[in-house]
Amino acid sequence: MKGQVDLFLGLDETATPIHNAATSAIQSRAQEQKRVFRLDPTNFEAAARTLEASRQYRILRRLLPRPVATSRMAFPGEKLAIIVDTETTGLDHTQDEVIEIGMVAFSYDDEGRIGDVVGTFSALREPSIPITPEITRLTGITSEMVKGQTINLDAIAAFIQPAHLVIAHNARFDRPFCEHLVQDFALKAWACSHAEVPWFDFGFEGSKLGYLLSQCGWFHQGHRAVEDCHALLEVLTAPLPNDSGCAMSHLLTSARKTLLRIWAEGSPFDMKDELKKRGYRWSDGKDGRLKAWFIEISEDAYETEVEFLRQEVYRRDVEPFTQRITAFERFRAAS
Incomplete structure (x- = not known):
């Protein structure tokens, strides 16, 4: 083609390459890389560590569930938590049904240190x-x-009976389904590892379980109930950046808090944008709660919030309906 420049014109492929200090250094580094990245196919973990050491690769390891400790001594102050996950036919707990439930029971202490897995449960x-x-x-x-499969509800009740805390990664979804399945779930304190751990503050760009797990260095067969429970256990155990402890300790701190839910019943319609801007959420009343705007705050913020309602919303003296919300009430269908 006219006008096309042959960039390789005049190069003799058989000629001896020019050597200088720079090219020698490059060749030396290339040879060193070949030695560093020689992988041993009989030792995959050593190969993974070699790749990680290069800082050019990030390795995800398959999550292997922790073994169940059948013979163990309980440590002083030990408590028991249960991670639960459900798979269902839909999103509405009043109409849809549980088709799989998985649970992992484990020990922990007041500081959030996780001990042994002491039991698992899985059923279709x-x-x-x-x-x-x-x-x-x-x-x-x-x-x-699932054809012909049933869940032993008595076995579930017995499994959760000793638990001090039930954890789900979306407790607002799982708790209503679990309570509809076995009423004993309603007697337990609940915590949500999705909503009650500030993942973004710890450098995570998302809070879905699969993403959190990959950030911690593992992968697993997602969206099967008991596998997701094992995955969440490892996420709760993994050390957070900047010596921030583990997610379990932060989850416990949040679960122990008592919140006040203030209802702005009958608030003027033209105040809805101000309420929303302040953090109020709308309840349409379909789940048994009030049909009104509401906010959940700490106990020490109560007087300030009531004063806001009196001065900015109602412009008169009011005593808004207020509920105390603990881990025993949080995430219930009508709470």
Whole structure:
């Protein structure tokens, strides 16, 4: 083609390459890299550490569930927590059904240090309606897998009976389904590892379980109940950046707090934007709660919030309906 310059014109491929100090250094580094990255196929962990040491690779290891400690001595002050996850036919706990439940029980202390796994539970259940293709896509569970399967509800009640705390990664979703399945769940304190751990403050760009797990260096078979429970346990155990402890300690701190839920019943319609800007959320009343704007605050912020309502919203003296919310009430369907 006219006008095209042949950049390789005049180069003799058989000629002896020019050597200087720079090219020698490059060749030396290349040879060193070859030695560093010689992988041993019989020792994958050593290979993984070699790649990590190069700072050019980030390795994800397959999550292996912790073994259940069958013979163990309880340590002083030990408590028991249960991680629970459910797979369901839909999002509405009043109509949809649990098709799988998984649980992992483990010991912990008041500082959030996690001890042994002391039990696991996993069961499938055939619902009254066929599982839709969309649910199969999300969960990997088919109608054939659950055919004839039932969940032993007495076994669930016995499994959770000694627990001091129940943890779910989306407790506002899982708790209503669990309580509908076994009423004993309603008697337990609940914590949500999705909503009650400030993941963004610790440098995580998202709070979905799969993302958190990968940031901690693992991967797993997601969206199956007991596998997700094992995954969440490792996420709660993993050390956070900047010597911030582990997520379990922060989760416990949040779960121990008592919040006050203030309802702005009958607030003027033209104040909705101000309420929303201040952090109020709207309840449509369909889940048994009031139909009104509400906010959840710490106990020491109560007087300030009531004064805001009196001065800026109602412009008169009011005593708003207020509820005390602890871990025993949080995340319930009508709470």
